Amino acid sequence: MNRKRSRTVHPALLLAMAVALLLVLTPSTVAAVDRRTGEQVVIDASETITDDLIVTATTVTVNGRVIGDVVTMAQTVEINGVIEGDLLALGGGVVVNGTVTDDMLVGAAIIRLDPQARIGNNLWGSGASIETLPGSQIDGSLFFVGGQALLAGTVERDVVFGGNSLLLRGAIGRNVEAGVDAETEPAWVSQLRVEGIASPPAAPAGLTVDREARIGGDLVYTSQTPVTPPPGTVAGQVRFTEETRTPPPQPTLTDRILDLIRRFAGLFLLGLILVWLTPHLLRGTTDELETRPVASLGWGIVSILAIALAFLAVILLTIAASIVLGSVRLNGLMGIVVAAGFLVGMALILLTILAIAYVAQIVVGFEVGRQILLRLRPAWIERPFAPLALGLLLLVVITAAPAIGQMVSIAVILFGLGALWMRGRKSLVQRTTPVVAPAG
Template structure:
């Protein structure tokens, strides 16, 4: 794993950990205050002693919140004090007040104005983060995205991965950066979020200004080296060069090996299905044989149904968590959120399994069966024979340059449709006979 991937994974893991701690940990000290609307404003002098959850178009906090704040809005502005964590998602997030603990933020534009004070770490992801002179982070800054312009103070470390990093402020310890010196992020200046100024554009790659002060080491990965001005880096400067190399086009041998690997994977899973669930495979192929056109149509319906089911899981989880939170069953709310997450992930996993493997195995088995019925009827009773023949033809046809994508789509839709029709048939209850009782 290279340096850039390592840092990216670190940021993702830290963000996931922060989200789960914030969402799933029941609150034992404070309750939850929920506010919604077009514009939500916490006025100066107003104090909220609960955790605050806000969804709105614009959110402005000028007062004090004694607890954590979770907000999703187009524009978020923090001018007051948050005595806890801040979790913010939106188009633009501006902090010009105090957050005594961690900040987890995902937004196109992130800005820390001169009065901003972050008591611990800031995890961020977006197109641009800007620290103006006077702003301060008492912990570390972790950011992945487009650019970072740091003219404030970060007491500990800076870990960055993106196109541009401009250092003008003071970093207490180390800077670890992975930058793309060949991509100019001029598009960032075109970002527009109502009520928030568009950010300036930093030069591509790493830039260390004469005013910058780095108390530890400067470790960076880039296409080209830079020379920091004298006196800006107290520790060592370590540079790792990254070269862009386009992968060579696949050779004929590579393509043949890919076909063999794909066939082997489908065939082995098909044998498992034949062995463990013969009735499922036989019933699905019967549906495909008797109603091939209907299978194609129901395949499209099944895709839409899966998408709606996933959306329903999300909406039901949100609705249940809101209801439980309103009656202050915060521990149960965390369990519901975790259960909704597991159900959603299970649905995604089953969908991928059905599309990538099961649907194609069903179609391949039926294709091979129909061919053997005409050429070698005696082989039809040997399940591995139609499975091997049909999957081999399917793998070769889907790899064809002109028609491969079309064959893949038709095969997947037909297989999903056959599974859908078999599932509907199995769920239809047989009518219960009515027995007349003698009087």
């Protein structure tokens, strides 16, 4: 048994699941779509759907046959029939006791494969618990990240797992690669409640290999403590990597000072650029902060809410436009809309980070330095770098204080954003208000 030290656990697992999600969600250029919604959606055993199926409901039950892919979002999803394609399921609980001929991608609190379950290719899952009962079969590989996995069924290829607990009782055709947390008890999993689905049992913490398990390849795992598989359960090698949990080193006084210097330098240099490129914007914003400080604080709170709503609006509009274009089979244009929505969302995030991390603090720092110099050295106010340097130095030092630093940082951001908001509104009103010529 080999032992190594490492702090990384399966970074490729999340990437692999993301790739699978993109593959499943990639729109077909020719497939038709059957969309169904309601409180309870049931595909009867006698029903055959020859299109892709998209379902949103409280409870979804597929007893019949779907010749195509199925995408569903519901509190409870139950597959008893046959899906001749991929299954993408999101919900509180997903139970399969039928057949999915291709890949299954699922995100749910409780995932269970009953004895009659057959997955024709890979299963990609994430959630609190996944359980494969004896008799269930996955013809490909199983990739799961989340709380626990209790595997008593058959997986023809590999198992890749990252979470708290992994219990192996079934047959794995090839290798098992796992990262487990042997120090966290998963008893909370048995308290999960999803209507219509039995709560899963709690697996023991860490990795457990039952005497009935059969692993056709290697067992590679990362944990805090090693385990000894029963004889004859692992055909290949057992490789153990010890995960160490050492607390990060505390920063020294020199580290803290250097961090303050770097933060001040970054704010000061960007502030000089703003003074040089947009002197009227900076001056107008500080005027708003000086004349209406209470309003600045209030509008700062409003601006945070407005940014969140704007980001949500971008997401909803992108989804709505994609659904409309997909329904009329304009899939090429649909891809352009999705890309545009992604770019707009990223631009909004970047502008928000820039405003919060830099511009708001520069505005408040400039005004603080200006107010101090008005009382101590009024002549220095004509030199923009002087109030900027003094105010930012005070803010950097005060916000680094352990007791009040965080509260001061929040106040600075709100005051700065509010002043920027009011200045922007005033500029917009001035540009849109028509100029009335004096009467001759």
